Amino acid sequence: MISPECIWPLGAELGEGPVWSKSEKAVYFVDIKRKHVHRYAAETRETMTWPAPSEPGFIVPASDGTFVCGLRKGLYRFDARTGTFDKLKDVERDQVGNRLNDGFSDPQGYLWFGSMDDEETAPTGALYRVGDDGEIERRDEDYVITNGPAMSPDRRTLYHTDTVGQTIYAFDVDAHGTLSNKRVFIKVQGTAHPDGMAVDAEGCLWVGLFGGGCIERYSRDGKQIDTVAFPCSNITKLVFGGDDLRTAYVTTAMKGLSAAQREREMLAGGLFTFRSPVPGLPQNVVTRGLVRAR
Secondary structure (H helix, E strand, O other): OOOOEEEEOOOOOEEEEEEEEOOOOEEEEEEOOOOEEEEEEOOOOOEEEEEOOOOOOEEEEEOOOOEEEEEOOEEEEEEOOOOEEEEEEEOOOOOOOEEEEEEEEOOOOOEEEEEEEOOOOOOOEEEEEEOOOOOEEEEEEEEOOEEEEEEOOOOOEEEEEEOOOOEEEEEEEOOOOOEEEEEEEEEOOOOOEEEEEEEEOOOOEEEEEEOOOEEEEEOOOOOEEEEEEOOOOEEEEEEEEOOOOOEEEEEEEOOOOOHHHHHHOOOOOOEEEEEOOOOEOOOOOEOOOOOOOO
């Protein structure tokens, strides 16, 4: 039985997108609704918080020591040493009601990210990849809320979440980032909605369930094989960290909870951790299109 521990009860309204910094031995993540970027140092338990110019949907480490951050209407370079945000690219300026949401870097160093309708009703969201020339390439569309992107260890399968549709899709993906053979990989039952996810070294998918109070682990053929229960309802995403990549860090959210639920779920919005029976995959960094290694 895995028992998660809350290591930072910060009460995030919409904690999301944890990433692991191996060099710093720290977790970075965002609170979308409160427009914050957070850092938690694993060894010292020191915490830091930076204000963002608009809602940060994701933060991903880059090879130049900074981060690529998806704010409401564009991609920005975030430098934790100075706390500054510098614009890299505008995204979806024509979609007034949209904002950027979840994102990740694949093993080749390409950034993938999604957009969503901020009112969570219209299928105006899309999945994007940033190419070598820095141009933003649309790879899929017709999502209300995008979440996820994650990739299998053999780099042949990309997973992406349709949160409102309670569906995780699998795509075949080639070395050029071209997607094909879109298919339903997981259909979540009940009232919970699949949110962010991570893949472990065995190729299994760990999925945070918003409104489900747990993370579910699925085998490579889409069968549920394990569950990690939490003392709060909204589990948003996890990342594998630590020296052995077996320490999971998990973000949660208070968003959508009633006043009575917020009173009961005192740790909602906290950063949690647990030890995984298997290691995760190393944290990828963005090396293509937007940044250059120093």
